[in-house]
Amino acid sequence: EAQVTQNPRYLITVTGKKLTVTCSQNMNHEYMSWYRQDPGLGLRQIYYSMNVEVTDKGDVPEGYKVSRKEKRNFPLILESPSPNQTSLYFCATLPYSEDSSYNEQFFGPGTRLTVL
Amino acid sequence: GQNIDQPTEMTATEGAIVQINCTYQTSGFNGLFWYQQHAGEAPTFLSYNVLDGLEEKGRFSSFLSRSKGYSYLLLKELQMKDSASYLCAVHNILTGGGNKLTFGTGTQLKVEL
Numbered sequence: 124e125a126q127v128t129q130n131p132r133y134l135i136t137v138t139g140k141k142l143t144v145t146c147s148q149n150m151n152h153e154y155m156s157w158y159r160q161d162p163g164l165g166l167r168q169i170y171y172s173m174n175v176e177v178t179d180k181g182d183v184p185e186g187y188k189v190s191r192k193e194k195r196n197f198p199l200i201l202e203s204p205s206p207n208q209t210s211l212y213f214c215a216t217l218p219y220s221e222d223s224s225y226n227e228q229f230f231g232p233g234t235r236l237t238v239l
Numbered sequence: 240g241q242n243i244d245q246p247t248e249m250t251a252t253e254g255a256i257v258q259i260n261c262t263y264q265t266s267g268f269n270g271l272f273w274y275q276q277h278a279g280e281a282p283t284f285l286s287y288n289v290l291d292g293l294e295e296k297g298r299f300s301s302f303l304s305r306s307k308g309y310s311y312l313l314l315k316e317l318q319m320k321d322s323a324s325y326l327c328a329v330h331n332i333l334t335g336g337g338n339k340l341t342f343g344t345g346t347q348l349k350v351e352l
Binding site (some may be wrong): 154156163164165166167168171173179181182203213217227228229230231232233 | 326
């Protein structure tokens with residue numbers, strides 16, 4: 124079954140304590156991305172990766188890091204979390220195509236993070 | 240810049256038809272996605288429009304007019320389970336090949352008896 128998995132699904136932590144949210148996909152997709160979702164603001168892209176060792180900033184990258192050492196994994200790292208990073212986080216993948224024939228973006232189940 | 244507008248909320252009756260509009264003004268455009276999202280869950284794909292016109296898929300149809308910066312999602316024969324948030328997202332392929340999706344804030348649809 125094609126899927127994107129995220130761990131943990133729920134996390135409560137304190138300000139400044141480094142954390143990593145993992146994302147893994149089994150579809151061999153080149154493109155992966157992280158979003159955060161906040162009430163009234165919709166989904167906003169944090170970082171994306173076009174392939175192994177290729178990452179770039181999205182719209183709201185401050186306070187986050189990512190890495191793409193292998194194709195299936197794209198972890199999101201918060202070196203020093205702050206309360207304004209309390210949010211619902213989604214990882215997503217998209218198969219790369221040179222034409223416009225994308226037909227689906229797969230989202231992980233989400234990680235609800237609370238930073239106290 | 241990127242600007243995507245959707246109504247915040249809509250209410251419709253079970254069995255009826257509802258149209259959810261999305262207008263956009265973006266610096267680039269490759270296509271437009273529609274997603275359904277139930278509370279606390281991940282968005283699920285509904286449609287992706289690249290060319291102008293209407294694409295029908297079962298009870299759901301999606302329309303795009305690139306010249307007008309306008310799209311709508313049409314839901315027919317509404318069911319209670321269609322109560323959810325509906326997100327439109329503009330897809331742009333960046334120089335270098337990166338994919339950028341800019342999401343609207345979503346339309347919360349409530350289906351009533």
